[in-house]
Structure formats: C-alpha cells, structure tokens
Amino acid sequence: MLNNFVMPDLYPAAPEIFLLLMSFLVLFVDLIFGATHRWMAAMLTAVTLLGAALITLVTSDPQPVLTFSGMFVDDMLADFLKLMTYFAVLMMLVYSRQYLADRGLDKGEFYLLVIYATLGMMIMISAANFLTMYLGLELMSLSLYGLVAIDRNSTRCTEAAMKYFVLGALASGLLLYGMSMVYGATGSLELGGVAQALYQGQTEKTVLVFGLVFIVAGIAFKLGLVPFHMWIPDVYHGAPTAVTMFIGSAPKLAAFAMALRLLVYGMLGLATDWQKMLMVMAVLSIALGNLAAIAQTNIKRMLAYSAISHMGYMVLGLMSGVVAGKIDPFTATNAYSSALYYTVAYVLMSLGAFGAVLLLSRAGYEAENLEDFKGLNKRSPWFAAMMLIMMFSMAGIPFFIGFFAKFAVLLAAIKAGYVTVAVIAVMFSLIGAFYYLRVVKLMYFDAPVDSAPITAGLDVRVLFSLNGLAVAGLGLFPNEVMMLCTTALLRSV
Amino acid sequence: MNQQLLSLAIWLPILGAVPVFWAGSDRRDLVRWLALAVAVAGFLVTIPLYTGFDPKIAGMQFVEQAPWIPRFNVQYFLGVDGISMPFILLNSLITVMVVLAGWEVIEEKQAQYMGAFLVMSGLMNGIFSALDGVLFYVFFEASLIPMYIIIGVWGGPNRVYAAIKFFLYTLLGSLLMLVALIWLFLEARGSFNILDWHQLQIGMKPQILIFIAFLVSFAVKVPMWPVHTWLPDAHVEAPTGGSVVLAAIALKLGAYGFVRFSLPIVPDAAHYMANFMITLSLIAVVYIGFVALVQTDMKKLIAYSSISHMGFVTLGFFIFNQIGIEGALVQMISHGFISAAMFLCVGVMYDRMHSRQIADYGGVVHTMPKFAALFVFFAMANSGLPATSGFVGEFMVILGAIKANFWLGFLAATTLILGAAYTLWMIKRVVFGAVGNAHVAEMQDISGREFLVLGLLAVCVLAMGLYPFPFTEVMHASVDNLLKHVAVSKL
Numbered sequence: 001m002l003n004n005f006v007m008p009d010l011y012p013a014a015p016e017i018f019l020l021l022m023s024f025l026v027l028f029v030d031l032i033f034g035a036t037h038r039w040m041a042a043m044l045t046a047v048t049l050l051g052a053a054l055i056t057l058v059t060s061d062p063q064p065v066l067t068f069s070g071m072f073v074d075d076m077l078a079d080f081l082k083l084m085t086y087f088a089v090l091m092m093l094v095y096s097r098q099y100l101a102d103r104g105l106d107k108g109e110f111y112l113l114v115i116y117a118t119l120g121m122m123i124m125i126s127a128a129n130f131l132t133m134y135l136g137l138e139l140m141s142l143s144l145y146g147l148v149a150i151d152r153n154s155t156r157c158t159e160a161a162m163k164y165f166v167l168g169a170l171a172s173g174l175l176l177y178g179m180s181m182v183y184g185a186t187g188s189l190e191l192g193g194v195a196q197a198l199y200q201g202q203t204e205k206t207v208l209v210f211g212l213v214f215i216v217a218g219i220a221f222k223l224g225l226v227p228f229h230m231w232i233p234d235v236y237h238g239a240p241t242a243v244t245m246f247i248g249s250a251p252k253l254a255a256f257a258m259a260l261r262l263l264v265y266g267m268l269g270l271a272t273d274w275q276k277m278l279m280v281m282a283v284l285s286i287a288l289g290n291l292a293a294i295a296q297t298n299i300k301r302m303l304a305y306s307a308i309s310h311m312g313y314m315v316l317g318l319m320s321g322v323v324a325g326k327i328d329p330f331t332a333t334n335a336y337s338s339a340l341y342y343t344v345a346y347v348l349m350s351l352g353a354f355g356a357v358l359l360l361s362r363a364g365y366e367a368e369n370l371e372d373f374k375g376l377n378k379r380s381p382w383f384a385a386m387m388l389i390m391m392f393s394m395a396g397i398p399f400f401i402g403f404f405a406k407f408a409v410l411l412a413a414i415k416a417g418y419v420t421v422a423v424i425a426v427m428f429s430l431i432g433a434f435y436y437l438r439v440v441k442l443m444y445f446d447a448p449v450d451s452a453p454i455t456a457g458l459d460v461r462v463l464f465s466l467n468g469l470a471v472a473g474l475g476l477f478p479n480e481v482m483m484l485c486t487t488a489l490l491r492s493v
Numbered sequence: 494m495n496q497q498l499l500s501l502a503i504w505l506p507i508l509g510a511v512p513v514f515w516a517g518s519d520r521r522d523l524v525r526w527l528a529l530a531v532a533v534a535g536f537l538v539t540i541p542l543y544t545g546f547d548p549k550i551a552g553m554q555f556v557e558q559a560p561w562i563p564r565f566n567v568q569y570f571l572g573v574d575g576i577s578m579p580f581i582l583l584n585s586l587i588t589v590m591v592v593l594a595g596w597e598v599i600e601e602k603q604a605q606y607m608g609a610f611l612v613m614s615g616l617m618n619g620i621f622s623a624l625d626g627v628l629f630y631v632f633f634e635a636s637l638i639p640m641y642i643i644i645g646v647w648g649g650p651n652r653v654y655a656a657i658k659f660f661l662y663t664l665l666g667s668l669l670m671l672v673a674l675i676w677l678f679l680e681a682r683g684s685f686n687i688l689d690w691h692q693l694q695i696g697m698k699p700q701i702l703i704f705i706a707f708l709v710s711f712a713v714k715v716p717m718w719p720v721h722t723w724l725p726d727a728h729v730e731a732p733t734g735g736s737v738v739l740a741a742i743a744l745k746l747g748a749y750g751f752v753r754f755s756l757p758i759v760p761d762a763a764h765y766m767a768n769f770m771i772t773l774s775l776i777a778v779v780y781i782g783f784v785a786l787v788q789t790d791m792k793k794l795i796a797y798s799s800i801s802h803m804g805f806v807t808l809g810f811f812i813f814n815q816i817g818i819e820g821a822l823v824q825m826i827s828h829g830f831i832s833a834a835m836f837l838c839v840g841v842m843y844d845r846m847h848s849r850q851i852a853d854y855g856g857v858v859h860t861m862p863k864f865a866a867l868f869v870f871f872a873m874a875n876s877g878l879p880a881t882s883g884f885v886g887e888f889m890v891i892l893g894a895i896k897a898n899f900w901l902g903f904l905a906a907t908t909l910i911l912g913a914a915y916t917l918w919m920i921k922r923v924v925f926g927a928v929g930n931a932h933v934a935e936m937q938d939i940s941g942r943e944f945l946v947l948g949l950l951a952v953c954v955l956a957m958g959l960y961p962f963p964f965t966e967v968m969h970a971s972v973d974n975l976l977k978h979v980a981v982s983k984l
Contacts, residue, residue: 377646381514381605392638397664398631404562407627407671411565414675422675426668433664437641437657445645445653482564 009067012074014059015052015082016122022048023115030108038106045111046093049086049118056082062491066128070190073128076491077260077340080484081125081253088250088347089118091463095355096242098457102363105150105240113150114246117143121254127261130179130189137175137222140254141168144247148239160238167221167231175218181211182267191266198269212270215262216277222255223311226284233292236304241361241368244300245354248307249347256343259318260336265492271322278319279421285312286425290432300368302435303353306394307346309432314342316425317409320416331415337486338408344481345393345405348474352390352467359383359464362455373439375448383454383461384443386468393471395436396429400475408482498541498555499571499622502581506535506588507615510608517604525596528607532592535614536585542578548967551575551974553624553688561628566683570625575971576752576822577621579964580745583829584621586953587741588614591734593946594837598733598844599647606647610734613639617742621749626674626685629753633746634667640735640743648730655723655730662723666710673706677758691757694983697765704762707755714747717807718777721800728796729849733840736792740799740832745825748806752818752975756810760979763811770811775904777804782911786918791839791849794919795832798875801908802828808905809890812897813979818972819965820889826964827874827882827957834871834950838864841943842923845936851922855929861938865924867947872920874954876913882957 010017026048030041056079064075093114100106120140127133145168149161183189185207186197197203221228236244263274289309296302317339321332360367360376367373377384393400406429413422456464474481509531516524546554553572561569573581591610599606616639619632637660645656678685681693695703713720724744728736756763763770778801785797802824809821841864842857843849858865874881877888887908895902928934939947957964 377602377605388638397638398635403631403634407675408565410671411675411678414672415679419672419676422672423669426672430661430665430668434657434661437660440641441645441653441657444642445656479562479564482562486564 080488171221178214700762817893824886
C-alpha cells in the first residue's frame with residue numbers, strides 16, 4: 001500500500017507550514033521566558049505573521065495550484081485573503097498590546113491561540129474539499145472559543161464562551177450534516193467534483209437541496225446572518241475587547257472565503273436555490289441589525305448588531321452573481337468582487353471602531369459604553385475626527401471607503417435585477433445612519449463626563465490614526481483596492 | 494491654469510481648512526486671519542470663471558476630465574454652464590461673509606467652525622461643477638457632514654434634534670437618488686457621465702420612477718411642501734453662519750438638481766408630473782406665506798419665507814418657458830443674497846440681545862440707525878420691491894406663469910402681497926415704534942466689520958435689481974439649450 005503514497009507538493013502550503021512550525025517555537029519560548037519576558041511571545045507572533053506574509057508573496061502563483069490530492073488550493077484569491085488576514089491580525093495585536101498587558105491577559109496562550117485561529121482561517125481560505133474546509137473551520141472556531149474565555153476569572157467572558165461554543169458546535173454539526181448529504185448525492189467531497197456532478201445533472205435534487213440548506217445554515221452562522229445571529233451580540237459584548245476585535249475582523253474574511261468556495265465554486269449549479277435563501281437572510285440581517293443597534297447603550301453590542309447588518313450587505317453582493325439562473329462571467333465577477341471588497345472594507349472599519357474602544361480604555365476601566373465617547377472632541381479633537389471618519393464610513397457616507405463598498409454591492413444587486421431589495425437595503429441604511437450619527441453626536445455635541453487624559457500608548461495612537469486615514473484615503477482613491485479584489489477573483493479556481 | 498480652475502475652486506478651500514484646523518482653537522487671531530485668507534483666495538479663483546466665460550456657448554466650459562474609478566467607469570469630470578457657474582461664485586462669496594460673520598461671535602472651537610465652513614464651501618462647489626453622477630452624489634452627501642457638525646456643535650438649545658433631523662431627512666432623499674443613479678448607469682451601458690444620460694432613451698414607466706427618486710431627493714433639499722419641516726428647525730437652531738449657508742447655498746442644490754437631472758434626463762416624466770409640481774409649488778408660495786405671517790421667531794419667519802421663495806423657483810422650472818426658467822435662476826441667486834443678508838441681520842441682533850423673538854424688540858431704529866437702514870432695505874428686497882434683485886426674479890417667473898396660464902400667474906402673484914405683509918409687519922414690530930425695553934436701549938450700532946458684510950450684500954442686491962443683464966446674459970444660451978432639450982420626447 002505504501003507504494004502508492006506520493007509525497008504531496010508542499011510548496012503551495014508553505015505559509016501554513018511555516019505558521020505551524022512557528023507556533024511550536026512560540027510555545028517553547030513562552031515556556032522558558034514567559035514568566036520574565038512576556039513581550040517575546042508577542043514579538044514572535046508578529047514576526048511569524050510578517051514571515052508568513054513574505055512567504056505568501058514569494059510563493060504566489062498567478063495560476064491556481066492544487067495540492068494534497070486536490071484538497072488544498074493556492075490561488076490569487078487565497079493569497080489576497082491570507083495577506084488581508086495577516087494584516088488584520090497584526091493590527092489587532094498592536095491595538096490590543098497595552099489592553100492585554102493592563103489586564104494580565106498577555107499570556108503565551110493568547111498568542112498561541114491567535115496563531116492557531118489564523119492557521120484555521122488560512123486553511124479555510126485555501127480549502128478545495130469539504131473535509132479541508134471543515135478542518136480549518138474547527139481549528140479556527142475552537143481557538144476562538146478559547147480566546148473568548150481567556151479571562152477565566154470573568155463570569156461574563158466564560159458565559160460568552162459557553163454560548164459561543166454551544167451554538168458554534170451546533171452550526172458545525174449542521175454544516176457537516178449538509179456536507180454528508182451533498183456527498184451522498186454527488187459522490188464527491190471535492191468542490192470541483194461536486195461542481196462537475198451538478199453540471200452533469202445526474203443527481204438526486206431533493207437530497208442535494210436538503211444538504212444545501214444545512215450548508216447555507218452553517219455558513220450563515222459563521223457570517224452571523226439572521227436568523228443565525230444570536231451569538232454575535234453576546235459574544236461581542238462578553239469577550240475581552242481585544243478578542244472582540246479579533247472575532248470582528250479576520251474571521252469575516254475566512255467566512256467570506258468559505259461562502260464563496262462552497263457556494264460558488266462547489267455548488268453554482270444550485271445557485272437559484274441558495275440565492276433565494278441568501279436574499280431572505282440578507283434582507284432580514286440588514287433590517288434586524290440596523291433596528292436592534294439603535295437600542296444599544298454598549299458600543300460593543302452596537303457594533304455587533306452593525307456587524308450583522310454589514311454582513312447582510314456583503315451577502316447582497318454574493319447573491320447577485322447569477323442572474324435568472326444564467327451565469328455570465330462578467331456579471332458574476334462583478335458581484336463577487338463587490339462582496340469581497342465589502343468584506344475588506346468592513347474589516348478595516350471594524351478594526352478602527354474597536355480600536356477606538358481600546359484607545360479609550362485604560363487599566364481597570366473599559367470604555368465600552370456609548371457614554372464614554374461623550375465629549376471626545378474636547379478631550380482630543382484628532383481622535384474624535386478619526387472616529388467620526390469611522391462612523392460615517394460605516395454609515396456609508398462618502399468620501400469614505402464604506403460608501404464605495406455599499407455602492408459596489410448595490411450596483412451588483414441592481415444589475416442582477418434586485419431593485420426592490422436594493423431599495424429596502426438603502427432604506428434600512430438610513431435607519432442605520434441614526435446610530436452612527438448618535439456616536440458622532442456624543443463625541444461632538446455633548447460635554448465630556450470622563451475628563452481623564454487618554455493614556456493609550458504611542459503604538460495604539462499611531463495605528464488608530466493610520467487606520468482612520470486609510471478609511472478616508474481609500475475612499476478618495478477606491479480604485480486600487482477594487483481592482484485588486486477583481487484581479488484576485490479572476491485568478492481563482 | 495485655466496484648465497484647473499474648477500478643481501482649484503473645490504480643493505483650495507478644503508485643503509486650506511487643514512492649516513485652520515491645525516492652528517487649533519487657542520490661537521484665535523491666527524485662525525481667523527488664516528480662514529479669511531483661504532476664503533478670499535477661494536473667491537478670487539472663481540472670478541476667472543465669470544470673466545473667462547463665453548456666454549454664447551450653451552455647453553460645458555472649463556471642462557476637466559480624468560478617470561477616477563476606472564473599475565466602474567467613474568470619472569473626475571467637472572464643468573460649468575451658464576446655469577451652474579453663477580452659483581459657484583455666489584457660494585465662494587458667501588463663504589467670505591460667513592467667515593467674517595463668525596469673527597467674534599464664535600468663542601468655542603473657532604478653528605473647527607471656520608474649517609467646517611471652508612470644507613463645506615469646497616464641497617458645494619463640487620456639487621455645482623460635477624458632471625459625473627457618482628462624483629455629484631459624493632459631493633452632495635459629503636456636504637451633510639460639516640453641516641451636521643455646524644448645527645450640532647454651535648447651534649441653539651435644541652440643536653441635537655435639529656441636526657439629526659436635518660441629516661436623516663436629507664439622507665432619505667439622496668439614498669433613493671443613488672439607486673436611480675445606478676439604474677441610469679446600467680441603462681447607459683456603463684456610463685456615469687451626466688451628459689450621456691441627457692441623450693438616453695428611456696421608457697415612460699422608468700422615467701416616472703426615476704423622476705420620483707430624484708424628486709424625493711431634491712424636494713427635501715429645496716425644500717418643497719410637504720417635506721419642508723426640517724428647515725425651520727435647522728434654521729432656528731443653527732448658528733448664524735449655518736443659517737446663511739443653508740439658505741443661500743444648500744437650498745439651491747435641490748433646485749439645481751431639477752435642472753441638471755430631472756428635466757433633461759426624464760423630460761417626459763417632467764411634463765407628465767408638471768401639474769403636480771406646480772401644485773406643490775403654489776402651496777409652498779401661498780400656504781407657507783400665511784404660515785410665515787404668524788411666526789413669532791424672526792429666524793423661523795425668514796425660514797418660512799425661504800420656503801415660499803423657493804416655491805417660486807420650482808414653479809418657474811415646471812412651466813417650461815424661457816422667461817420662467819431664467820426667472821427661477823435669477824430668483825435663486827437673488828434669494829442667495831437676500832436670505833443671507835436677512836439671517837445676518839437677525840444674527841447681528843441676536844449677538845446683542847440673545848433673543849430671536851419679535852416681541853423682545855421694538856424701536857431698534859433709535860439705537861441702531863445704520864443697521865436699521867440696511868435691515869429695512871433687505872426686508873424691502875425680500876418682499877420684492879422693484880429696483881432690488883428680489884423683484885427681478887419674481888417678476889420674470891410671474892410673467893412666465895401668466896404666459897402658461899393666467900390663473901397660475903395670478904396665484905403666484907399673491908406672494909407679492911404676502912411677502913410684503915409678513916416681512917414688513919416684522920420690520921414694523923422690530924425696527925420701528927418706541928424703544929421696546931431697556932435692553933434694546935443699550936444696543937450698540939453695527940461695527941465696521943458687520944457694516945462691511947451687510948453693505949457688500951446690499952450692493953449686490955441693488956446691482957442685480959437695477960441691472961440684471963450680466964446675470965441673465967450668461968444663462969441665455971444654456972437655458973435655451975435646456976428648453977430645446979426638454980421639448981424633445983425621449984420615449
């Protein structure tokens with residue numbers, strides 16, 4: 001039997017392998033120096049991510065490469081998403097350094113779990129097979145459960161982690177069940193094989209659609225779409241802000257990759273079926289996310305509901321690729337790249353918004369209530385302006401990146417004939433504008449209740465400023481990132 | 494140099510705002526002079542737009558075209574015709590006035606105040622010169638941000654409510670417009686070029702839907718009855734400078750939108766809906782005129798008077814004849830001067846008395862004779878006295894209306910009576926009579942700076958009233974072209 005074994009080409013998976021090896025190093029270093037030199041684990045994690053970025057760039061190939069018997073794919077889309085993931089994780093690490101240190105959370109476990117979660121995301125991004133996808137998803141999810149509970153003395157964190165775990169496990173189960181159904185109907189676990197089988201059309205439609213429903217439910221859970229959104233507010237609220245920032249940024253990229261790979265690369269033949277499901281969920285998410293966010297007094301919860309609505313807008317792009325059952329490559333690329341662009345823009349804004357919470361927090365004090373933003377303009381006009389940019393960008397007001405993300409998605413939706421859906425979406429974004437405006441109102445129109453000086457370190461200050469300027473600058477010149485998204489999609493399997 | 498004039502008019506104030514913000518609010522003198530320098534420079538660069546303008550050309554002049562977002566074929570496409578060019582000058586001039594008006598009154602965060610107005614000035618110039626749908630939309634919406642901040646930070650006691658109402662009301666309209674813009678982009682086979690859209694053949698049903706989407710957006714901005722309710726709130730709460738910019742420029746954006754988008758892109762729907770639009774306009778003129786009559790707050794009174802005057806503008810557009818449209822455009826510019834002056838006058842009194850109630854005043858003429866003279870002059874202009882600019886526009890629109898239908902003109906003409914009634918009655922109670930109370934007796938007459946601002950506006954109003962030719966001359970060719978275009982069915 002062993003004679004049949006062929007050593008797989010490891011080259012396309014080099015970044016993943018590097019990350020795995022480095023995680024051992026972080027573990028050892030933390031074991032030896034953890035007690036005395038806590039910064040070493042953090043530094044090493046940052047170096048790991050930079051190294052992985054370098055390897056990803058070097059091993060990048062304009063043509064898609066399949067390896068591990070077709071279970072793993074390395075294409076431009078994967079490279080682009082991975083680079084964005086490293087970038088988001090790195091930003092999270094810089095933002096949260098001081099926050100973690102102040103609360104004694106900057107333990108080796110934290111960095112290790114971050115590396116493993118990142119590894120999970122990378123595997124999801126590169127998955128070309130149901131099993132690989134599931135493997136990556138579980139690696140990411142289990143690491144995230146641990147991260148949410150990292151502050152083990154806090155009941156709030158533990159409760160959030162418990163909720164996340166139970167619901168997450170349920171979603172994974174649904175996904176796996178759906179995959180088994182599709183496997184049963186098509187006889188293939190490979191996404192390419194599934195697509196092939198669907199294309200030939202000699203499959204049991206009932207079983208397929210049955211499986212599809214479960215798969216879509218699993219994806220919707222990871223994206224946080226209504227009605228699978230229940231965990232989002234509780235986990236965002238309960239987790240330490242640094243972890244919330246992590247959950248609210250990079251995993252969205254991985255979830256996007258999962259949705260795209262499973263639905264578009266695997267099951268495009270069932271597009272008319274999943275389109276309807278996605279449309280209902282997108283509209284519900286936009287509606288509920290925006291309405292519920294108004295009632296929140298905690299900014300982390302508010303941003304959680306805002307995340308739900310943003311993912312709804314993103315899905316609006318994702319569902320617009322197939323028009324009336326016909327696949328036109330031009331329209332499809334347009335639609336998927338708009339969804340990708342939306343995800344990237346959202347990650348950038350989300351990092352900034354949570355960055356503001358971290359910026360205002362200090363030892364023993366969490367600036368997580370909306371009240372804490374009162375009078376920020378008096379305390380620091382510069383940071384107030386940056387947060388203003390972030391809020392208006394999320395509300396979709398130009399000249400910021402959030403507007404062009406909404407614009408691209410709406411264009412895709414209208415092009416696919418969903419004019420009514422587009423009108424509903426913009427009407428709810430009007431409602432959404434209210435709660436973003438309220439944050440600006442608190443910062444600019446109200447007197448400060450908390451006049452303590454902002455104690456955040458230079459790194460957080462600089463990063464937050466750069467983040468704000470990026471949201472504004474990429475809004476003034478949105479073309480480059482849009483083009484990158486399109487190129488990445490065109491050069492994918 | 495001539496090629497980048499419009500870019501200069503847009504970006505000079507916006508970039509000039511950066512050092513103003515940078516100077517910080519502690520160095521007040523530096524901030525004020527810097528802001529004034531930027532505003533004056535911003536006005537000076539727009540003058541060549543008038544002097545270099547060729548009134549014989551109906552098309553766009555000073556055109557700048559460069560790709561902006563090639564991914565969606567969005568262009569950085571600027572240009573002005575006889576319709577939009579005067580507004581850029583008006584806007585840049587008003588910005589200078591606003592900076593001067595906030596010279597001493599604004600004590601808190603003056604740098605942000607001045608900076609916000611400069612940014613807004615640039616954005617407004619962008620709206621008037623954008624010839625690309627997305628570029629227009631982007632300027633149109635971005636201009637909400639500084640206004641929101643201005644009303645909310647430096648406004649009156651109910652400022653938060655007014656600021657949020659202002660923002661959401663306006664956003665409601667513009668979001669529907671965005672959907673319409675994207676629809677037109679797809680219909681035009683991937684072009685956001687507004688001039689391309691003017692040539693587009695569109696069926697009747699989509700025409701009406703697009704007209705309605707634009708209508709919601711522009712009607713809120715104008716504002717037309719019944720979506721006008723944000724305006725009195727915003728005006729009353731906004732600081733003087735905010736009211737001035739709102740009345741003089743922001744209201745014109747909606748009306749401008751009608752001539753740039755609704756009329757030429759969907760002419761058949763415009764004709765189809767004309768009676769509806771005329772009805773709304775007449776309600777604004779007559780009904781809002783009566784509402785203005787009973788106001789006790791001076792700013793509110795002027796706000797309602799603005800709505801009534803803007804009703805005239807929309808009326809002029811939808812009777813589809815040359816004199817009507819030109820009259821409406823003249824009325825827009827004239828209203829820009831007069832309403833700015835009226836709000837500045839109220840601001841002058843408010844700075845001294847901290848009250849806008851008519852009942853708190855009386856006999857101002859005895860203590861502030863110079864001011865009273867100017868205030869009465871502007872009030873006359875507001876009620877449409879011949880030889881002031883207020884008369885020219887109204888007269889032209891009434892003439893146009895009578896051409897279309899006698900009773901239309903008759904109803905529109907009631908404004909001459911109503912306008913005179915509410916304005917002059919207010920003047921009687923505020924300026925004339927015996928000195929109302931001890932506070933009025935202590936009021937100081939206007940300073941040189943205030944005199945300069947009001948005097949300059951008075952000269953503009955008078956010049957335009959006596960010799961409107963330089964204003965109408967530049968419009969002729971463009972309006973002619975517009976009318977020819979609107980007369981052709983696109984079905």
